[in-house]
Amino acid sequence: MTESDLRPRIEQIVSRISRIDASEFHDDVLIREELGIDSLMAMEILATCEKEFDLQLDEAEFSCVETVGEFFQLLEARYAEQRIAG
Amino acid sequence: MRILLVSPRGEFLCRSEGFAEFMQNSREMRTILHFWNGIGVALPTIAALTPEGHAVEIIDENQEAVDFDGRYDLVGVTAMTQQAVRAYAIADAFRARGVHVAIGGIHATVMPEEAARHADTVFVGEAENSWPQFVTDLAHGVAKPVYNQADFPPVDLDRTPVPRFDLLAKYRYPVIYVQASRGCPHDCEFCVASNVYGRRYKFRSVERVVDDIREAKKHWKFAQIGFADDNLFASRRYSRSLVEAFSAMRFSWFGVCDISVAEDEVFLEALHESGCRTLLVGFETTCEENLRQLDKNQWKLRQFSKYPEYVERIQSWGIGVYGSFILGLDEDDHETPQQIIDFINRNNLMGAQITILTPFPGSRLRDRLVAEGRVIHDQWNWYTVWNAVIHHKNFSPEELESKLLEIYQGVYNPVSNARRSEYFGRVCRQLVNRRASDDERRAESTGA
Ligand code: B12
Numbered sequence A: 001m002t003e004s005d006l007r008p009r010i011e012q013i014v015s016r017i018s019r020i021d022a023s024e025f026h027d028d029v030l031i032r033e034e035l036g037i038d039s040l041m042a043m044e045i046l047a048t049c050e051k052e053f054d055l056q057l058d059e060a061e062f063s064c065v066e067t068v069g070e071f072f073q074l075l076e077a078r079y080a081e082q083r084i085a086g
Numbered sequence B: 001m002r003i004l005l006v007s008p009r010g011e012f013l014c015r016s017e018g019f020a021e022f023m024q025n026s027r028e029m030r031t032i033l034h035f036w037n038g039i040g041v042a043l044p045t046i047a048a049l050t051p052e053g054h055a056v057e058i059i060d061e062n063q064e065a066v067d068f069d070g071r072y073d074l075v076g077v078t079a080m081t082q083q084a085v086r087a088y089a090i091a092d093a094f095r096a097r098g099v100h101v102a103i104g105g106i107h108a109t110v111m112p113e114e115a116a117r118h119a120d121t122v123f124v125g126e127a128e129n130s131w132p133q134f135v136t137d138l139a140h141g142v143a144k145p146v147y148n149q150a151d152f153p154p155v156d157l158d159r160t161p162v163p164r165f166d167l168l169a170k171y172r173y174p175v176i177y178v179q180a181s182r183g184c185p186h187d188c189e190f191c192v193a194s195n196v197y198g199r200r201y202k203f204r205s206v207e208r209v210v211d212d213i214r215e216a217k218k219h220w221k222f223a224q225i226g227f228a229d230d231n232l233f234a235s236r237r238y239s240r241s242l243v244e245a246f247s248a249m250r251f252s253w254f255g256v257c258d259i260s261v262a263e264d265e266v267f268l269e270a271l272h273e274s275g276c277r278t279l280l281v282g283f284e285t286t287c288e289e290n291l292r293q294l295d296k297n298q299w300k301l302r303q304f305s306k307y308p309e310y311v312e313r314i315q316s317w318g319i320g321v322y323g324s325f326i327l328g329l330d331e332d333d334h335e336t337p338q339q340i341i342d343f344i345n346r347n348n349l350m351g352a353q354i355t356i357l358t359p360f361p362g363s364r365l366r367d368r369l370v371a372e373g374r375v376i377h378d379q380w381n382w383y384t385v386w387n388a389v390i391h392h393k394n395f396s397p398e399e400l401e402s403k404l405l406e407i408y409q410g411v412y413n414p415v416s417n418a419r420r421s422e423y424f425g426r427v428c429r430q431l432v433n434r435r436a437s438d439d440e441r442r443a444e445s446t447g448a
């Protein structure tokens, strides 16, 4: 799987946990203030992505993320790193 | 007629400067305030109950200023106790301009004579039956000074129309409140609910609640739904069908309930699946003697020893428990603040609302504290539950306020925040693993 295949799968996870339609995930949308994703939902999203893509994610890193686009970038970057390391 | 409904500006804060500073500087407190925001469902409901042929507007003064020179024939104001002073100022200003003013809500219900000094018409209790009658009476010039629910047939929540959320769509709320049930058979000393809504539970049918949520989601796509119910899971059969209906929808929500929800793991799983992310639970105190005095039927006391296990169980389903605690109960002493902090931190509660015991008018608590000479004043704008308006045998009012701040600081500080975050990280990983193995097991058993 490439990084570009990743996005629809992450969208599906975020949509299932946040119960928001994936069509709303535009890059500039604010995760907390606009989508209303709170910290517990965010942690469940991270834990699910970890399991699904076999990643190590750091909650502290996520706390710096503000928009949907930044979130996808973070996951894609971790995924790429992991593949290089693995 | 042109009708304006107003929710007066409310006070959240404590008069202590230290508290204000803490609120400013704590990211967690700012997040709490972000979500602890919105408007009750009373005014959109009243708007929906208004007979046809009248134009209705709603103003939430926390969001927008009232135009006192606007041309209105009738202004309806709502108020919980801490909003009453502002509500009266609004009422006085419109009456001075010759507008008919009606006032209703929890404060007017328990203080009708006081409210009548500022309004032409006072509503006592629920208004589903009385408001339409009043609007018609007013249009015919025969409005009465008081409309009391007790003079009308009992309110049937199923006959209440979908709230007019469209009138609030101009505001960006993070949470929209809806109501599924009303009434409470318990009799907690500090609470006014049963005086206002009665002791018997009544329910809105699941289909109507779903309609309300659909309407809310039309206007606020991403808002969480908050339930205004005092105990959302009073009837487990009703809550099961509610939750089943929510599972097929797309929204996340929170509600208030008692800790016994933890007894049913199947229900907890269904709750999570239905989008429930937070449950607000009234623990009230960490002291058994206080609990004994609080609730006449001792229900909470009997649950006391199970609190830690039950919190763990609820949170293990990815549902955060947000606990509420009261400081200033009779048996509280200088150990209490630390005990509350320890309880919250040790049990990894997702969050907590700690308030100072407040003798709201209409409560049994007020009658007792007045008789004991312990109520300091009736300046309702300080009845925010974060200011001390009582004398306590072990704390001065200033101490109660500074101890309250100490508790918040003990709960929301970098060390506890990091520990909580680590705990929830673990909980979520376990939840995800458990789900994955459940899915595998299910796949195996269906031979897939
Ligand atoms: C939603 C809610 C909020 C929201 C929105 C508040 C707002 N400004 O609108 C938020 C989260 C912001 C909030 C905050 C607070 N809240 Co609050 N909140 C509620 C909650 C859970 C639901 C309200 C609701 O929608 N009820 C359902 C409606 C249908 O009932 P209702 O308002 O009584 O309306 C009916 C009648 O009273 C009448 N009516 C009401 N208004 C009017 C007006 C007119 C003109 C007419 C004709 C009739 C009428 O008709 C309605 C239909 O029958 C209630 C609990 C509860 N069960 O009500 C607490 C409650 C109202 N909150 C309370 C408190 C103390 C607070 C805070 C002061 C404390 C705090 N720190 O949390 C803050 C201050 C907020 C602020 N800055 O304004 C207390 C009030 C106690 C009291 N005796 O005054 C309550 C009762 C909780 C409790 N059990 O202690 N709250």
Ligand code: SF4
Pocket: B184, B185, B186, B187, B188, B191, B192, B193, B194, B230, B231, B282
């Ligand atoms: S505090 Fe809750 S349980 Fe107690 S009487 Fe009020 S609504 Fe009922």
